[in-house]
Amino acid sequence: MSDAVTAWAESHLGECLVLVDGRMAGSGFFVAPGMILTCAHVAGPTASQVRVQWQGVPHLGTVLDASPPPTGAATLWPWPDLAVIRVDGLTGHPCVWLTTRMPGLGNPCVGAGYTSTLAPALKPAVGLLHLTGRHDFPPGVLLKISHEEVTPGMSGGPVLDPATGGVWGVVKAKRDHGGGFVAPLIGLRHLAPAVHRALWRAHDLHHRRADHHRRPAFDADRSGTYVVPAEERDLRGILAGLPEIPAEQHRADYERSAGPLAKPPSAPHHDYGDVAADLMGLVAPPAGEPPQVLAYAADLARRHGELPELRDWLLYRAGRLGVSPVIRNRLTETSSTAPVSVMVRLRPAGNNHLRYHVTMWRYVDADHVVPVVDDLDAVPWPEARQRVQDSLVEQIRQLTAHERDIMVEFILPQELLNEPVHSWALWRSRRWETLGSKYAVVVRDLERLEDAESMAFLKRRWRMTARQFLRSGLVSVHCDDRRSHEAMWAWIGGHPLLSAVALPGPPDDAPSRVALEVALPEGVPALAWCGMRCEKCSGDACPVRLFQSALAGSLAETRHDALPQRVLELRRAAAADNHWGRDLVLLWDDPTRRPPRQQMLPPGEAEVA
Structure with a gap:
């Protein structure tokens, strides 16, 4: 970390830091005009009034949303322990740039918060931290940081990665033997969807317009491969202006862009930026293939032809990465009208045709097949049938976002070909509907499919x-x-x-x-x-x-x-x-x-x- 980055980080975090006086005294920081991010155990419950102080001037704020408090005898606030505060009329302040890219273990970070160490009252402090490990905290994860001076007043403060210039987490609590825990920003996706979208869109639009000439050169922005943070900032600013769409459509877009690397998301996709963040977190594709986030941008540019800035952003990055021909082909693709489907395969356990492995996929096209069930343990047919029935309705619902005909394809051994799968009644509130009278249901022969x-x-x-x-x-x-x-x-x-x-x-x-x-x-x-x-x-x-x-x-x-x-x-x-x-x-x-x-x-x- 260069001296220029260190000096900038200390100054920038200090300018964005606020003192929060809610359920308890703690820290917070500006993430968008008039919006502050902190810990829920500092701010208090949703809709409560809190006092915040920025540069010595007090203001009144409202908690837009906060993680719920602990239940029973628990004392540690549940994951993600985050809250968003709105302060009406407060403008002209700087805002941190948020990122879901997290530094590797052992890397240095810069943290900020209010502390009472060596002072009778809480005072702002900025210090160097190191990321030392992970701590499972279901349903999420916390990151361990080392720093002797992590005190309770620092809860809610920002943690910045000097390699990207972005804040990736929020100080949650101190540890008994020094250091503390940090809640990563993926936890924001577990707040109310409307608040999550409002925060990120305001943040992304602000940073698209913001003058970043005062920022030093960061190591991640010098990378010659993939999408660098400065480019991510520009992309998210463009995506923040797109119309809202259902979460199912975001998930479908993610799966299509991720292709075979698609995996169940660790948090819901509430907006375009969530999809872009998850795609940028995937393994980089082989040489000559575009990063998954560029494939996503191409699909959006084709869908929103009235946005030349998105197309311009895409073509410039594709040229820099040497994948222009692939991206131009994707831009001119026509939407498929072929049915999407849930594929269900029942495979006998070796020669034992009394027990079956269940595997299911969502099939959109040859390049977009998402595994959703893969049981390694073989079970008797009644259990296998129940496993399929329990999963089908949700998998069909996921496919509705593609706005195409839906099929259900059963890949079966010959002894199961006459099972009346088309007559299954899966909708408890509509027992008159059967699977085969609502969707196109076909059976396929397992042996033929696997014989060249x-x-x-x-x-x-x-x-x-x-x-x-x-x-x-x-x-x-x-x-x-x-x-x-x-x-x-x-x-x-x-x-x-x-x-x-x-x-x-x-x-x-x-x-x-x-x-x-x-x-x-x-x-x-x-x-x-x-x-x-x-x-x-x-x-x-x-x-x-x-x-x-x-x-x-x-x-x-x-x-x-x-x-x-x-x-x-x-x-x-x-x-x-x-x-x-x-x-x-x-x-x-x-x-x-x-x-x-x-x-x-x-x-x-x-x-x-």
């Missing part, structure tokens, strides 16, 4: 038939069909444009089983059947033949790639007319829609009998 040869046949047939109408691609296998596997193979193989087969019943019945066992490795993309079984009747009165005839008529003008949505319409119609569509099962495989490559199974599992 079968997938090659599927891809070839899909390319030829995906956009053809089913009047020429759908055939039926009747309940009196007695063809052998060899004869069925010759028949299907001789019809390369065959894209769908109507089975005479569930796939465990003899004619259906033969057709399914041949059609899947031959690459037939779709098979459909009804829950009814053959009753050994004959002629036109056979209910299976009536079903197959009605199905062919209903699907004649449907393209193969639109088949799931058409089956959804038939299931909805069946809810009113009680016809065969109620029990219709669709096996439909689009080879371009695939979950990520599976991790290895636990050792020894393949030998389970």
